[in-house]
Structure formats: structure tokens, C-alpha cells
Amino acid sequence: MYGISDKIILIFCSAAYYLFYSDSYLAIIPILIVIALSSLFTYYDNKKFQLFACLSFAAICLFMPSYIVFLPALLYDLCLTHYQLIVISLPILLFINNKLINLETMFFVIGITILVYLIKYKTAKLIKLQKEYNDLRDNSVEISLQLEAKNKDLLLNQDAQINLATLNERNRISKEIHDNIGHLLSRSIIQIGALLIVAKDEVITKGLTSLKESLSEGMDQVRNSIHKMYDESIDLYSQLDMIVKEFTACQISFDYDIKTPPALPVKHGLIAIVKESLANVIRHSNASKVVILLREHPAIYQLIIQDNGSLMDDQKKHLTAAIESKTFGTGMGLNNIVERVKGFDGNINFYFDNGFKIFITIPK
Incomplete structure (x- = not known):
């Protein structure tokens, strides 16, 4: 945009000087040529092509000396490039080789050439400043978004820590x-x-x-209150995180993404399923890595437990038969996991193409 306005100014100045001394009806021709070339230079920014076009126009100036007043406007795109020596030398060579150019035109061309350099330098500086400003603005916006995200995470962590501290205090009091x-x-x-x-x-x-009955009733109420406080103090993430940290049989990763805590029976069920699954990994798997994913969806809780262990053909056949008949017996503790999931009206699927994978969904 800045370059276009600069070219308009230069072409206007050159055209005004040219028309002031020309009374031919063909005076519009060089103006149209310069406008067309300048527009093409703006659209097609190829310095070699621009150099070739300027040299061609300079050759025309050998036969039409009056056209030289438009040459600086064409040389605008070559200023501050590695072709800028040509920008300086080309008008001088034309002055030397063409005796028909008068002194006034010579001074005008020299002055407009200097103006071209000054305008080009100013525009390049302005474009650089504009780019730096845009980069600074983008960086500021990015930093602001990052700070906002970090503040949000800090608030969430703070709420989680407060909730965990509250639950721990309830547990202590109980x-x-x-x-x-x-x-x-x-x-x-x-x-x-x-x-x-x-x-x-x-x-x-x-x-x-009567006193014994009252104390017994009070004892029952205290016991119920203690159980209620203890049950409410169970934090699902803390319990699962503790289980994961205590698991040392192989590498393990744990991804927890639940915003709404599930009901107490579901908490106990998920904890028991994870414990049983990790126990199966220790007893029956040669896995080197275990992945646990617990996520919340709008209508369900999703639990995925997967290891990269290899299963023998006999084990695969046994598991396939057990899955098809839905009778797992007592082997590998899978029966307990299936029964727990059924108790919550959930679904469970087993996959053993790449290791062993348990995929569980429990409705909210």
C-alpha cells in the first residue's frame, strides 16, 4: 500500500513536468507505459524482470529523450536492492550518450532520482516498523492468552487443592x-x-x-456420620494417583479428565477396577508400559486400561471364548471387573490385538 502511494506521487510529478513542456497529443503514451509497467512491477515482484523492463525503457529513451523524466519512477522498485548501482548509473549514462537532453531536464531527473531514494528509504523503514509492530502485537496477544490460560489453570489447581484439603480434613475429623x-x-x-x-x-x-439405649442410638448416629464423612472425603483422582505411583512393575502413564465427580459407588468401582487390572498386569503380563485413561463425556464416564504385553495363542483363544460366552470364571480377575461394570449398567469390551486393552463406559 505504501509503495503504491509512492509510485502515484512519482508518476504524477514526472507527468506534470513532461506535460508542461509537451504540446503533442501523443504525450499520453509514455504516461500510459509507465503506469502499466509500475502496476506490473507491483503485481509481479521479480527484480530481474523489473531490471529488464527498465533497461528496455532506457533504450527507448535513447530515441525519445523526453521520456527520461519517467525513468526514476520506474527505477523505484530497484532502489535499495543489489541492482541499485544501475539505478544511479543508468540516468547518467543516458545524459552522456544523448546530447538532446537539456540541462533543466537533467537537474529534474537528478532531483527526482534523489526523491525516489528518499521515498523508498522512508517506505522501507515504515514497512519494517509496521512488521515489528504487528509481530509485537501478535506476541503480546499470544503472551496474554498464555497468561490467561495459566491463570485459569492456577485457579483450577487452587480449587482442586482446596477441595482436596477439605476432604483430607473431613477424613481426619472422622x-x-x-x-x-x-x-x-x-x-x-x-x-x-x-x-x-x-x-x-x-x-x-x-x-x-434407657441410658444404654440412648448411648447405643448415639453410637449408631456417630458411626453413620463418620461413614458419611469418610465416603465424602474420597477423592477419586488422589486415590487413583496414589495407586499409579505405587505401581512399579513397569512404566505407567495416567490421564485424568473428569470435572464432575461420579457417585460414591462408581468411585469405589473405578478404584477397584484399576487395582484389579494392575494386579493382572503384574501376575499375567510381560508388558513394559501401561496406559490408564479416565475421561468424562456428556453422558458417560470412560475408562481405558491398556498394556503392550504379548499374549500367547492359547491365551487369545481362551479370552476369545470367554468373551463370546461371557463367562470368565475366576481367571485373571476379569470376572470381578465385568460384574462391577454390569452393576453400574455399563459396557465393557476387551481387545488383545496389540497387547491387552480394557474399554469401559459407565453411564452418569
Whole structure:
């Protein structure tokens, strides 16, 4: 865009000078030639072609000396390139070899050539600054997006840490209640039972019985509260991550992508399935790598457990028969996994083309 406006200015200045001294109806011809070539240079940015066109126009100037006023405008695209020596020498050579060019035209061409260099330098500088500005703006936007993403991740991690700390605190409180209050209530109930055995007075016996029933009811409520607090304190990711970290039989990778925690029975089921699957890897597989993927979809939870172990032909036949008959017996613990998945109305599939793969989907 900047180059086009520069060319318009140069062609206008050259045309104004040319038309001022020309009264021929053919004066429009060099103007049209220069406009056409300049437009072509803008569209087809090939320096060799531009050099050839400028040399051809310079050859025309040998026969039409007045056309030389348009030569600097054509040389605009060659300025600040490795052909710029030609830009300087070409008008000078024309002046030397053509005695018909007057002194005024010579000074005009020299002045417009200097103007071409200045305009070209200014435009190149402006384009460079524009590019640097665009790069800086793009980098700023990219950095801003990265910071926004990191802030979002930090907030999510912070929420996860707060939730985990809350669950751990619930677990601690439930254990303290169980160890302290639960034991005190149990001991009190036992002591009251002993007193009931030795008590003779009916009034005392009735009071102790009522007290024992109240303590037993309180004990049951404490036990239920403890179990509820403990169950709520189970964090699925922490439990699975701990299982993964304790697995040392081979390399293991764990990918967890769940935003909405599943129900408590599903948590227990998933934990048990992962434990059983890793136990099968230790007992029955020669795998060097295990991959666990747990993902959340709009309507289901998806669990994929895969290893790269090799299966013998007999094992493949046995597994194929078991899958077709849906009877796994007690071998490899697969029956327990299948029963757990069925209990959640889920689906389970087994693949053993490349290692052994368990693909499980459980509805929300």
C-alpha cells in the first residue's frame, strides 16, 4: 500500500513536468507505459524482470529523450536492492550518450532520482516498523492468552487443592471422632451392660436400660456420620494417583479428565477396577508400559486400561471364548471387573490385538 502511494506521487510529478513542456497529443503514451509497467512491477515482484523492463525503457529513451523524466519512477522498485548501482548509473549514462537532453531536464531527473531514494528509504523503514509492530502485537496477544490460560489453570489447581484439603480434613475429623468419641461411647455402653447385670433395683435397671439405649442410638448416629464423612472425603483422582505411583512393575502413564465427580459407588468401582487390572498386569503380563485413561463425556464416564504385553495363542483363544460366552470364571480377575461394570449398567469390551486393552463406559 505504501509503495503504491509512492509510485502515484512519482508518476504524477514526472507527468506534470513532461506535460508542461509537451504540446503533442501523443504525450499520453509514455504516461500510459509507465503506469502499466509500475502496476506490473507491483503485481509481479521479480527484480530481474523489473531490471529488464527498465533497461528496455532506457533504450527507448535513447530515441525519445523526453521520456527520461519517467525513468526514476520506474527505477523505484530497484532502489535499495543489489541492482541499485544501475539505478544511479543508468540516468547518467543516458545524459552522456544523448546530447538532446537539456540541462533543466537533467537537474529534474537528478532531483527526482534523489526523491525516489528518499521515498523508498522512508517506505522501507515504515514497512519494517509496521512488521515489528504487528509481530509485537501478535506476541503480546499470544503472551496474554498464555497468561490467561495459566491463570485459569492456577485457579483450577487452587480449587482442586482446596477441595482436596477439605476432604483430607473431613477424613481426619472422622478418624478422630472414631478413635476418641466412638471408643468412649463403646466403653460406656459396655460398662452400663455390666451394671445391668449386677443391678437389683428395678428403678435403677430401668434407668440404666434407657441410658444404654440412648448411648447405643448415639453410637449408631456417630458411626453413620463418620461413614458419611469418610465416603465424602474420597477423592477419586488422589486415590487413583496414589495407586499409579505405587505401581512399579513397569512404566505407567495416567490421564485424568473428569470435572464432575461420579457417585460414591462408581468411585469405589473405578478404584477397584484399576487395582484389579494392575494386579493382572503384574501376575499375567510381560508388558513394559501401561496406559490408564479416565475421561468424562456428556453422558458417560470412560475408562481405558491398556498394556503392550504379548499374549500367547492359547491365551487369545481362551479370552476369545470367554468373551463370546461371557463367562470368565475366576481367571485373571476379569470376572470381578465385568460384574462391577454390569452393576453400574455399563459396557465393557476387551481387545488383545496389540497387547491387552480394557474399554469401559459407565453411564452418569
